Amino acid sequence: MAIGVVAGLVLAALLVLIGLFKLMWRVAEPNEALVISGSTHKTEGLGEGMGFRIVTGRGTLVLPGVQAVRKLSLDLNETQLLVDCVTHQGIPLKVKGVVIFKVGDDMVSIANAARRFLDQQKMIPERVHIVFAGHLRSIVGGLTVEDMIRDREKLTGQTRAACGSEMEKLGLIVDSLQIHEIEDPTGYIKNLAMPHAAAVQRDARIAQADANLLATEAEQAAFARMSEATRDSEILQAGYQAERDKAAASSRQAGPLADAAARQEVVVQETRVAELEANRREQQLQADVRKPADAKAYEQRTLAEADRDSRISAAQAKAQETELAAAAEATRVKAAAAAEAEAIEARGLAAAKATRATGEAEAAATQAKGLADAEWARARGLAEADAAKAKGLAEAESIKARAAALAENQEAVVAQQLAENWPKIVEAGASAFGNVEHMVLLNGAEGMSEMFAKALTMGGTGLGLARQLLSSMSPTPDAQGGATGGATGAVTGAVTGVPKTVVPTPGAHSANGVQPIPITEDGRA
Numbered sequence: 001m002a003i004g005v006v007a008g009l010v011l012a013a014l015l016v017l018i019g020l021f022k023l024m025w026r027v028a029e030p031n032e033a034l035v036i037s038g039s040t041h042k043t044e045g046l047g048e049g050m051g052f053r054i055v056t057g058r059g060t061l062v063l064p065g066v067q068a069v070r071k072l073s074l075d076l077n078e079t080q081l082l083v084d085c086v087t088h089q090g091i092p093l094k095v096k097g098v099v100i101f102k103v104g105d106d107m108v109s110i111a112n113a114a115r116r117f118l119d120q121q122k123m124i125p126e127r128v129h130i131v132f133a134g135h136l137r138s139i140v141g142g143l144t145v146e147d148m149i150r151d152r153e154k155l156t157g158q159t160r161a162a163c164g165s166e167m168e169k170l171g172l173i174v175d176s177l178q179i180h181e182i183e184d185p186t187g188y189i190k191n192l193a194m195p196h197a198a199a200v201q202r203d204a205r206i207a208q209a210d211a212n213l214l215a216t217e218a219e220q221a222a223f224a225r226m227s228e229a230t231r232d233s234e235i236l237q238a239g240y241q242a243e244r245d246k247a248a249a250s251s252r253q254a255g256p257l258a259d260a261a262a263r264q265e266v267v268v269q270e271t272r273v274a275e276l277e278a279n280r281r282e283q284q285l286q287a288d289v290r291k292p293a294d295a296k297a298y299e300q301r302t303l304a305e306a307d308r309d310s311r312i313s314a315a316q317a318k319a320q321e322t323e324l325a326a327a328a329e330a331t332r333v334k335a336a337a338a339a340e341a342e343a344i345e346a347r348g349l350a351a352a353k354a355t356r357a358t359g360e361a362e363a364a365a366t367q368a369k370g371l372a373d374a375e376w377a378r379a380r381g382l383a384e385a386d387a388a389k390a391k392g393l394a395e396a397e398s399i400k401a402r403a404a405a406l407a408e409n410q411e412a413v414v415a416q417q418l419a420e421n422w423p424k425i426v427e428a429g430a431s432a433f434g435n436v437e438h439m440v441l442l443n444g445a446e447g448m449s450e451m452f453a454k455a456l457t458m459g460g461t462g463l464g465l466a467r468q469l470l471s472s473m474s475p476t477p478d479a480q481g482g483a484t485g486g487a488t489g490a491v492t493g494a495v496t497g498v499p500k501t502v503v504p505t506p507g508a509h510s511a512n513g514v515q516p517i518p519i520t521e522d523g524r525a
Contacts, residue, residue, distance in 0.1 A: 025060075033055065035110075038066050077124055108171070110171060138162070
């Protein structure tokens, strides 16, 4: 009895232990996480203040009354999006979509979700809807309707990127975001589609018209083939009818044709009899007339051919004799021509050698003469160049001396040259009247005296002009050389009577404005 009591106590204790174990042991399902609080515990990856413990996919012991255990669902959740938005163009739209999300599988995400939604897990879809609705309105406000229609993936990607950081703080991850529909209360999208719809309708109408045209053409072709087949059938029927009519006519004319054939056979036989009679007569003529005539003609022809052959033989013999004689003569002439050609060639070679020797001698003589002429011309050129150089130097020295004298005493030099050449100056002034044939003087003797006085004093104009030029020139050092050269040229031209144009140097011209003075043969400026 004692044993039974002991066994009962042991069994009761075992049952109590099993009950306590079941009460303390908690197992996390694959789609949930156990959040155990009430004891100090630090989880890897969690910051300070996260004293609770998270268990996923396994069992753990929980002390009743000391620790609290709560479950956080890791299932997928979804929230429907129905957001009123306004595009960048100011067009109101309604965007419909769905967001599929869940709590993240890592400890940080579970901890963030547990601290925010552990007692409000049913409110998670609403919170997610609020987050996505705000970001969706912001993103749609920066897009156009065309962008949203043509690139929905862009809208989806931007929305997910914008909500990613906030969802991560909430411990949630987005598995899928889909934009199902974009409603347009104003009809903007419909109006956008109208041109394309009109184009599609136009293409459809064109395609239908083309199909109708092809069908009509096919029907017309079928009708044409039917008409052609009908025509061929009627033609064949007409041919068959003609053959039947012909057979009937042939059958009706069989009797007359038989009579005609019999008469034709009689005529044919009579014709053959006539032909045989004519052949017999012809054979008779051949034997009586033609055979003797042919024999006589053959005899005459044979005699003529024999005579002709004899004459031909005689002519051939004579021709051969003549050919042999001509060949002998040609051989003799050829030998003589060869000998003459050799002699001519020898004479030509001798003459060519003599001509070549003569040409070489003449070429050597010409070359020697050319070298001598070239040396003489070179020596003469050098001599002429030296003479010209000496003459130029002498003229330069003379001009230099005259320029120096003119620079020292311009008045005296000009006066001396004018005095030395006064007769020539007067003669040049009087030559202006040399070509005058008739002259009319209005003042009589007084006019004649004035004319001769002007002629005599015309040369003095040169002296006055020279003096005026010399007095008007600037005595500056820069212009003195140019003025002296110009005055010297003018005086020299007036005295010698050589045509000359005095061109002052640039320095003299800019200093006093003296212009070039042309001096002609008669001494006039």
